[in-house]
Amino acid sequence: MATVIATINLKGGVGKSTTTAALAEFMSAEFGYRVLLVDLDPQTNLTTMMIGEQRWQIVNDEGSTxxxxxxxxxxxxxxxxxxxxxxxxxASPLESVRGVDLIASSLDLMETQEEMNAWQYEVPGSLEPLLVLRAALAGLQSSYDFILLDCAPNLGIVTANGLMMADAYVVPAIPDVLSTYGIPQLQRRVQRFTDRTGHGVTPLGVIITKYRSSSTLHRATIERLQSAVFEYESLPACEREARPRPPTVIPHWIPESNQIAQSADFFDFGTLRQKYGNHGQFDALRNMTEHIIAGVGVYL
Ligand SMILES: Nc1ncnc2c1ncn2[C@@H]1O[C@H](COP(=O)(O)OP(=O)(O)OP(=O)(O)O)[C@@H](O)[C@H]1O
Ligand SMILES: [Mg+2]
Incomplete structure (x- = not known):
């Protein structure tokens, strides 16, 4: 059975889709796993990164999104x-990446999402509108080691469908004030989702993206996130139980880099080193992937 991991953050533009694409490619090419990507964002960024606009148009026209x-x-x-x-x-522009498949998104999902919301209000308390994705993908679970869900920057009904089938989630975040401010709120909202639905989703940690080693703000933000975990761990057990555990920071930070930005282009760059860059980018992405795989082994 596949382990299902959702990529979420309420903040837009923090590298969710880029990180999800890289995770899939590294899981497949470096670790030999079979990976299914599901693009749950009407912006279709992950889709066009993985299959390009021409193929997306065909898939969209035949109603396969x-x-x-x-x-x-x-x-x-x-x-x-x-x-x-x-x-x-x-589904990867790289010939060297063979084990990644994709279910595409569509711009039309924006409108459908609103109708889904209306359905939810018509049947208050029912979980049926949240179970559409999980039910549809149930038959695919045994064909993959990982299913990665790229979510839009909101916790609307489509993201909730993702959470409802997710075993775990990761939170990509740029280490600055605005991008990390909402993380505790996000955690609380996932917890409320669990309270409401009875479906637990394990936090695997914050993935630091667009890290600039020259930025004192970036370093200070990471230290702040890390010391929150350290302080929490130092509390007596009774006090720990009374408050939520701060998110752990995955200790391999993804640098801000032109080559990672360009990885969004649908182009066969060759190897993963050539695509993402060999000046720390490849190692950071590989280590981050390995850490997440290990986390799945420990927590799930
Ligand atoms: N490590 C990086 N270095 C440089 N640029 C990056 C990096 N990661 C992502 N980007 C760029 O930042 C922009 C936003 O990234 P991405 O689309 O992955 O974010 P997102 O969180 O999925 O956004 P949205 O909330 O709109 O879905 C893109 O132009 C992407 O190419
Ligand atoms: Mg995105």
Whole structure:
């Protein structure tokens, strides 16, 4: 059975999609895992990174995106969603990455999302609108080691569908004040989601993105996040129980780098070293991936 990991942060532009794409490519090419990516963001950034705009257009026209999945759940008159057909095999521009598949997103998901919200209000308390994705993907679980869900920067109904099938989540964040400010609130909201649905999602940690070693703010922010964990660990057990555990910081920071920014282009750069850069970027991404795989082994 696949381990399902959601990438979430309420803040936009912090590197969620870039990190999710890299995680998938490293899990596959460096560690030999079979990975399914699911793009849950109507912006379709992950989709165009992995399969390019031309292939996306074809997939979108034939109704093989998560939008069609949610739309068919809303309207029984629409054809049933064919999940096997929706899986895009060999979804990476790199020839050297073979084990990554993708279920694409669509710009139309923006509108469908609103209809999903309306459905949720029509059936207050029902979990049915939150279970659409999990039910559709149940048959794929045994074909993969990891399913990675790239979420939009909100906790709306589509992200909630992601959480409902996720075993764990990671939070990419730029180490500055604004990008880390909302992390405790995000944690509380995931906890409230668990209280409401009974479905637990394990936090695997904060992934530091766009790190600049020359920035004192970046270093100070990381130290602040790390010392919050240290202080929490130093509390007596009775006090620890009374408050939420601060998120751990994954100790391999992704540097800000032009080459990582360019990795969004749908282009066969060759190897992962050539795609992401060999000046610390490859090592940081590989170590981050290895740390997350190890975390899954320990916590799940
Ligand atoms: N390590 C990095 N170094 C430089 N640029 C980066 C890095 N990571 C991401 N970027 C760039 O930052 C921008 C935002 O990244 P990305 O789209 O991954 O963020 P996101 O959190 O998924 O955004 P959204 O909330 O809109 O979905 C993109 O232009 C991306 O190429
Ligand atoms: Mg994104």
């Amino acid at each position: 998560v939008n069609s999945l949610f739309a068919s759940a809303l309207d029984a008159g629409l054809p049933e969603f064919d999940v096997e057909k929706a899986v895009q095999h060999g």
